[in-house]
Amino acid sequence: MDVPRLRFDGFSENWIKNTIQYFIDNKSIIGHLDGNHGALYPKSNEFSKAGIPYITANDFITGRIDFNKCKYLPEAKAKLFKKGIAKNGDVLFAHNATVGPCAILRTSFSYVILSTTATYYRCDLNKINNIFLLYFFQSDFFVSQYSSIMSQSTRNQVPITTQRKLSLALPILPEQTKIANFLTAIDEKITQLTQKCDLLAQYKKGVMQQIFSQKLRFKDDDGREFPDWESGLLGDFSEFIQSGKSNKRNENGDFVLYGSTGEIGFCSQFDYQGKNILIARVGANAGYLYEVDGNYCVSDNTLIIHLNKPNNYSFFYNLLKFLNLNKLVFGSGQPLITGGQLKNLNILVPSIHEQTKIANFLTVIDNKIAQAQAQLDAVKRYKKGLLQQMFV
Template sequence: EETFEYIDIESVSQGTIDQSKTIPVEDAPSRAKQIINEGDTLVGKVRPYLQAFAPVDEEHDGKVCSTGFAVLSAKEAVSSSYITQAVLSKYFLDQMTNRMTGTSYPAVNKSDFQNVRLFAPPLSEQRRIAEILTTVDKQIQQTDKVIETAKELKRGLIQDLFEKGIDQSELTEVQVGPREYRLPKSWTVVQIGEAIDDNLITAHQDGNHGSQYPRKDEFVDEGVPYLSANMLSGGRVDFSEAKYLTPERASQLRIGFAEDGDVLLAHNATVGRCAILKTDTETTIIGTSLTYYRCNDELLHNNYLMAYFQSGLFQKQLEDVMGQSTRNQVPITRQRNLDLVLPPVDEQREIADILSSVDEKIREELRCRKKLQELKRGLMQDLLT
C-alpha cells in the first residue's frame, strides 16, 4: 500500500515539527496538497495564536503539509533561519491574530496573510540575529532533553521502588485493588478508609459543593488562595494560576481548608495529578476538583504518599473506578475504598528521598528553561523590532 508522510496543524508546536503522520495515498486528506523542503518555514494560518510555526529540517524534507499552512521559502537575499525566528516574534504573532476571521474556525486568509510584514535587515545582519537566537534555542532544546531524561528516570524508579522496595527483599503475592502484585513481604496493604480510622491519615476532605461553591464574580485579585486541579504540576502547586477570595467570603465556607504539607489529589477532570502543598498563608482553600490528605508523619510520610499516588499501583485503581462510570472522576467516598500500600516508615522515607532528589533536579532544569525562554523573548524584542 502506497503511503506518504503528512504534517497537519496538530503536528506543529512553537518552533518544532513534533511528528508527521503516515497516511495511505487513497486516504489523503483534501488539504494534503503542499510538498515542503528543507529550509522552508511553516506558518499555521488556522488559529495562529497556537503558533504552529516551525522550520522544515532534513528529517521532514519532501513531506506533504496541510494547506492550513503558509509555506515560506527564502530567496537568495534572505536567511531561512531568520525567517523562522521572525515568525516566532510577538510582532508577527500580533499581526496574525489581528487578521483572523471566523469564530468556530478562526484563520488568516491568503490575501490578508500577504499583507503581514517582517523586518528585513541586510543579509549579514539577518544571519547574525538568527545565529544568536538559534544558539538560545539549542540551549532550551538541550535543557528539555535533560528534563525528559530525568522524568524517564523517575518513572523507572517509581516502577522499581514500588515493585521491589529499597532492599529488594523477599516478595509475596498481595492484592492491590482488583490486581495481584508481588511486593516486599514487610509491606502491608490497607484501604484508605482504614488508614483514616487508624490515624495514619488525620484529615481527608474535598472542596465545597452546591451553594457553598464560590460564584465567578466572588473571586478577587488577592486574598485567600483558592486552588484547583489545573494548578498541580510536577508535584507542586503553581500559585501563579490561583484564584482568590476575600477573607470574609472564605470564612463562610464549611470545608476545604488545606494546610502546609497536605498531599493534594485531583479527583475530577484531570484525575490522578497530585502535589504537596507548600504555603505559608494562614488559609488555603481547595476547590471541588481536589482532595487533601493530611498525614500522621510518625506513621505515613507525605512525600511517600504523593509518590505512591503517582505509581501504577494507585493510578490503575483510579482508572478502574473511572472505567465503571461515564464520569471522569473519583469522588472522595470512592477514594476511601482504594488500597494504600505501606512499607515500614523508615523505608517510606528512603523511597521519598530518592524520588524527591529527582524531582528537585527536574525543578532546577525547569527554572533554567524558564530563564532561557525569558532571555529569548528579550532578545527577540531587541533584535527583531
C-alpha cells in the same frame, strides 16, 4: 527609522519593511502556497505506514517537523497533488485551527505534502535567510499582526491571501544571518535543557517503578533490612478523606483557596492547616493531585487526604502518582472520582523509616528536575525578550 532596539555591532542600515506580497513580487519569496487540496483531500483510509510525509500543524515541534508523528501517503497518491508541495529548507507556518507555530522543513524526502493547516514560504537564499524568517514569524511584531486579524473574526485562521497583506521587515542578508545564527544557538540550548528535563523525568519514573514494585529496597542507617511492607486500604492510613468545604471566597483575604489543580483565590479565614494531599474530584482534571502545607482553604471540587501519624506525605504523594488515580475516574459527561474510591484503594506501605528514606531519595530527583526546569524557563524567557527587541 526602521531599526530594532537591540542590534549587533557593525550594522547601521535601515530594515526594509513591506508586505509579504511585495517580497513575493520582487522574488525574495519564490514560493508561497498552502495545502488546500479540495477534492484531493486524503481520506483516513488512504494513509499508509510509509511513503511521502503528510504534514499538519500538529506535527510542528519547537521549530521542526516530527516525522515520527506525522502521517504518510503512498507515493502514487502524493504525486496527484498540485498545491502544498513543500521542500527541504522551506519555512512552514501554521495558519488554520492552530495558528502561529512555525518550523523549518529539514528532510531527505524530495518533497512533502502540507495539509490545509499549513503554508510554506520558499526563500531566495541570496535575499532572505530562511532561519531568520523562521524567527521573524515568532517575533512580537509578526504575532501581533495575525492576532489582530483573528480578533476580528470568529474563525481561527489566517488564509494565504490574508498572510500576503502582513508585513515583513528585513535587514541586509549578513545581519539576517547574524541574528539567525545567534537565535539558533539559543534554541540548541533550549533543546539540550528540554532533553535533560525529559531524561530526569524518565529516570524518576523508572526509579518509582523499581521502588513501588519493591525491586529496589532501602536499608536503615545500620545497613539492616526494613520490615516487609504492610498491605491495606488508603483509608486505613488516613485520618480522613473528604471534599473541601471552603465556599466563602474573599480576594482581599490572607489565606489561599485551593481548587482542583492549584490556587484559585483567597479567603479571609482558613479552614485547614498543616500538610495534606489534594486531589481534583470532578471534571477534566479529576485525579490530579498535589501537596499543600500551611493555613489555607479548599474548594468542594477537591478531595483532601489527611494521613494518620506517623506517615510521610511525600511518600504517599509519590505512591499515589505512581498508582495513576486517573484510572479510578468514571463518568463520561462529568468525570468524577470519589472519596469512597480513594478510601478503598488497595496499597502497600513500608515502615515510616523506609517511607522517609524513599521520600528523601525522590525529593533529590525532584530538586534536580526543578533546577533543570528553572534553567529551561530562564533561557525561554531570554529568547522571548530577544524576539521582542531584535525585530521590527
